[in-house]
Amino acid sequence: MIKISGFKDQNIKKVESDIFDLIEKKLIEENAILGINVGDHGGAKIASKFKKKIDLSEEEVAAATSSLLFLSSRMLQGTLNQDISFNLTSGKEKIILSILTDNMTMITYLNRELAELEGMSYFINSLKRFAALISAIIETSDLTREELFVAIKRAIPNIISLAIITKDGLPIKIQSTMPDSMISALISAIFNISDILLEMNLEYSIIAGDNGSIIIHELDEHRILCIAVPEAEDSKLGIYIAKIKAIIE
Secondary structure, eight states: OOOOOHHHHHHHHHHHHHHHHHHHHHHHHOTTEEEEEEEOTTSOEEEEEESSOOSSOHHHHHHHHHHHHHHHHHHHHHHHOOOOOOEEEEOSSEEEEEEEOSSOEEEEEEEHHHHHHHOHHHHHHHHHHHHHHHHHHHHTSHHHHTOHHHHHHHHSTTOSEEEEEETTSOEEEEEOSSOHHHHHHHHHHHHHHHHHHTTSOOOEEEEEOSSOEEEEEEOSSSEEEEEEESOOOHHHHHHHHHHHHHHHO
16 A cells, blocks of 8 residues: 555545445445446555455455456557457356546456346446546546556656566556566566565565666565666665655555
8 A cells, every 4th residue: 555644645545435435336226236346557456345255355356457457458459559448258157347547447246147137238338437437536636646656656757667567477557668478477487486485575676787776576465566777776776665665555
């Protein structure tokens, strides 16, 4: 969670509470909706509510949703040169509908039988409007300014590349010249190997060159941060690590 304080902290909590209330109301109104999870682009949960407990944690759902949507968006842009509208995935019993906006990600779990009985076009249109409403609330709040990707770039403006991935190696949000899949696999491999050597207690790792360094830092139980900076001095790298800690603690 991003570190915040005072009035801003209360402001953000109020926005998250308001979004939770909207989600709860939506679940009451629609029998077919089993749950909704809203997260930021960095894969952090903003608000979430499920009618029944699922196997994944709400934080895992938010991280996986960001990864799914950004991968889908890249694929759509690369093949059809179009922006993503939604991602719909159907199982035997459930359907998940994921939506990406400028400010957030949203995934909705639907009872397949009830949703198809009502008509999927109804839920697609309804949930796109709902996502737009929540996105507008986030846009005018401190949540946008405190989103992890933005906060890191603001704190360390000379970053060359920045990546947030899952510990399993799935890209969440990446800004790099290296392909997403490649950098995600490398970060995950380095982190997990180092974690094994440290007996499952890794906090951060530094890969240093003569004129630049890569810092890999644990964000939480599910996510990893990786930044590349044009610095190799211990004192400078220590400052960067301290800034990262101040943001994520």
